[in-house]
Amino acid sequence: MKIIDAHLHFRPGHSYFDEIAVKAGHINTEEHLKNCFTEYGICGGIVMGNQGLSPERNQYPSFLHYCVGVDADRLTGSNKIRSLDQTEENLKRENCVGIKLYPGYSPVSINDSRYEPIYELAASYKKPVAVHMGQTAGSHAFLKYSHPLTMDEAAVLHPHVQFVMCHFGNPWLMDAAAVIEKNENVAADLSGLLEGKLNMELFLKEQHGYIEALRTWISYVSDYEKIMFGTDWPLPNYENYISFISQIIPERFQDDVFFKSAERIYGCRFN
Numbered sequence: 001m002k003i004i005d006a007h008l009h010f011r012p013g014h015s016y017f018d019e020i021a022v023k024a025g026h027i028n029t030e031e032h033l034k035n036c037f038t039e040y041g042i043c044g045g046i047v048m049g050n051q052g053l054s055p056e057r058n059q060y061p062s063f064l065h066y067c068v069g070v071d072a073d074r075l076t077g078s079n080k081i082r083s084l085d086q087t088e089e090n091l092k093r094e095n096c097v098g099i100k101l102y103p104g105y106s107p108v109s110i111n112d113s114r115y116e117p118i119y120e121l122a123a124s125y126k127k128p129v130a131v132h133m134g135q136t137a138g139s140h141a142f143l144k145y146s147h148p149l150t151m152d153e154a155a156v157l158h159p160h161v162q163f164v165m166c167h168f169g170n171p172w173l174m175d176a177a178a179v180i181e182k183n184e185n186v187a188a189d190l191s192g193l194l195e196g197k198l199n200m201e202l203f204l205k206e207q208h209g210y211i212e213a214l215r216t217w218i219s220y221v222s223d224y225e226k227i228m229f230g231t232d233w234p235l236p237n238y239e240n241y242i243s244f245i246s247q248i249i250p251e252r253f254q255d256d257v258f259f260k261s262a263e264r265i266y267g268c269r270f271n
């Protein structure tokens with residue numbers, strides 16, 4: 001089975017990512033990641049950028065594409081014009097396959113007017129807008145801005161923008177499913193649902209109810225062409241994650257979820 005990891009992070013040498021990688025049984029280096037890709041049959045990954053807008057800082061190895069991460073506070077005042085220019089410079093690159101927004105971490109709704117030019121850029125370059133949705137890491141964020149229902153309005157008002165609801169809005173699974181099912185231009189990734197290296201047998205037993213809920217609301221959407229495998233690496237362990245998603249997604253839809261959906265939605269080609 002071919003796999004695309006449609007949501008990971010790549011910041012070798014960054015202390016936070018170094019630490020969570022170790023907890024997941026990984027090493028936060030390009031070499032280790034490349035070895036994991038070979039071992040698990042992952043032909044490419046999509047980095048969710050979080051190192052600013054400058055194209056020079058968004059440099060990734062050839063087995064990774066990226067979404068340029070845009071912070072809400074870069075889109076106001078004297079920063080605005082330069083930020084939009086830089087976003088566009090990234091979008092012109094073939095390996096930049098989308099834009100990533102971080103509501104919740106920033107106390108700004110994705111329906112705030114400052115995002116209008118971002119949506120216009122996304123529509124004109126035909127590249128998706130991936131949005132952090134659901135639970136946040138750490139307690140400084142504001143969850144009302146990352147609730148999946150906020151994406152409904154953005155999707156309706158911007159029918160020419162393809163949205164990606166990251167983390168399936170976890171743990172607001174029912175709300176996420178309603179938004180994904182209703183809006184033709186909303187897809188989702190399944191990243192960030194596990195953390196660290198787990199004893200899967202124990203996890204499946206102890207989290208039985210949660211896992212059933214996840215299965216239920218993904219199957220409620222009943223359009224697996226909209227659902228993408230992603231991990232949020234280096235947060236979880238690759239072996240755990242592939243086995244977990246294989247158990248949640250019916251076998252006949254696994255080609256879509258593990259590979260085809262991401263290839264189509266992000267328009268990416270990996271060798």
Ligand SMILES: [Zn+2]
Nearest residue numbers: 007009048232
């Ligand atoms: Zn992420």
